[in-house]
Amino acid sequence: xxxxxxxxxxxxxxxxxxxxxxxxxxxxxxxxxxxxxxxxxxxxxxxxxxxxxxxxxxxxxxxxxxxxxxxxxxxxxxxxxxxxxxxxxxxxxxxxxxxxxxxxxxxxxxxxxxxxxxxxxxxxxxxxxxxxxxxxxxxxxxxxxxxxxxxxxxxxxxxxxxxxxxxxxxxxxxxxxxxxxxxxxxxxxxxxxxxxxxxxxxxxxxxxxxxxxxxxxxxxxxxxxxxxxxxxxxxxxxxxxxxxxxxxxxxxxxxxxxxxxxxxxxxxxxxxxxxxxxxxxxxxxxxxxxxxxxxxxxxxxxxxxxxxxxxxxxxxxxxxxxxxxxxxx
Numbered sequence: 001x002x003x004x005x006x007x008x009x010x011x012x013x014x015x016x017x018x019x020x021x022x023x024x025x026x027x028x029x030x031x032x033x034x035x036x037x038x039x040x041x042x043x044x045x046x047x048x049x050x051x052x053x054x055x056x057x058x059x060x061x062x063x064x065x066x067x068x069x070x071x072x073x074x075x076x077x078x079x080x081x082x083x084x085x086x087x088x089x090x091x092x093x094x095x096x097x098x099x100x101x102x103x104x105x106x107x108x109x110x111x112x113x114x115x116x117x118x119x120x121x122x123x124x125x126x127x128x129x130x131x132x133x134x135x136x137x138x139x140x141x142x143x144x145x146x147x148x149x150x151x152x153x154x155x156x157x158x159x160x161x162x163x164x165x166x167x168x169x170x171x172x173x174x175x176x177x178x179x180x181x182x183x184x185x186x187x188x189x190x191x192x193x194x195x196x197x198x199x200x201x202x203x204x205x206x207x208x209x210x211x212x213x214x215x216x217x218x219x220x221x222x223x224x225x226x227x228x229x230x231x232x233x234x235x236x237x238x239x240x241x242x243x244x245x246x247x248x249x250x251x252x253x254x255x256x257x258x259x260x261x262x263x264x265x266x267x268x269x270x271x272x273x274x275x276x277x278x279x280x281x282x283x284x285x286x287x288x289x290x291x292x293x294x295x296x297x298x299x300x301x302x303x304x305x306x307x308x309x310x311x312x313x314x315x316x317x318x319x320x321x322x323x324x325x326x327x328x329x
Contacts (some may be wrong), residue, residue: 031159038160039102043129045163046109049097052175052184053111057088057148061115064173067153071172088112088148090209091186095174098147106153109170113147150174185213193273202244203272207251218246 055071057064065072073081089095089111098109150173161169167176172326176183187195189210197214198205206214211234218234225231229249237243240261247255258266 031161033157034102042161042166043100046097046100046166049176051095051097051111052178052181053089053091053093053095053173054171054175054184054188055173056082056090057173058082058085058255059088059115059146060085063115063149065151065153066170066173085148088115088146091188092181092209092213094181099173102158105155105157106151106235107158107166108149108151109174110149111174114149115147151267164283182213185209188218190273190275196273202246202256203254204253204256204269205273205275206253206266207275208248210251211246215244215246220273220296277305322329 018211028258040249055064055074056076056078060081062081095111097109098113099108099113101108101110150170152169167174170176175184175187178187189197193203193206193210196206197210200214202211202214215234215236218236219238220235222233222235223230224233231254232248234246234248235243242261243259245255245257245259246253247257254269256266260266
């Protein structure tokens, strides 16, 4: 009897082991490489799809990269690229997917024609005459040259997935479910900013786009200078109504002034929201901003004649936070 039970257990052990392995497959075995049929289906599904942008796209040949839900470049690096080349698409902008290219372990999704405008074969043909050469097919004036792309990277290969799963992967940069440009923009905003825009209010610390979504385009704009600071004021309203003056320095609201019908003047300058932590716009302070590293024509080792004399005493005063541009003695 014991021998029979022992033999039964020995027969069941391989079966239990196979069930355990099947219940906990390795990551590579969870999804096989994407098939040719699925690639064609995804291209057909996404091509010409209207989406809304959730992360700014810089102009130029370098687009965005997306892996494991993390977008790069981001922060100061992304803002520097946008400042240098300009934005191909800003947060909330509508965009059209114009191409999807599959590679072994990544997928390129182009928007608005991609960074390089593609021409049809007949657009290269021109006819010459006494007045010069004339193309037989004039260029499309409605074509948007501000295209870009996002490259979606996977670990080893592009896995098999459905269209909704791929849209979810693209979620950090593209919104497929927003019904309007305003809805797409609000979904990327902090709660306080979102509520203010919905209430048509302006907060100190907002940028141009936020104020536009909250109050619309300004009927009047004024550019002036106060001391060494250039600023722009957007003016909403006309007497005998309340008049709102929104002052921008760079891309940030630094002052709000409301002239009431009663003659009362309300002024706000304290920052209410901090939504520009990674921009290259310098925050306004009492002292002018100086670059961390000042350009110079001196050779290495030469002294700066304009620099203050260094303290050579026996007890120099330590500095709590040295500047990145400082040179050790």
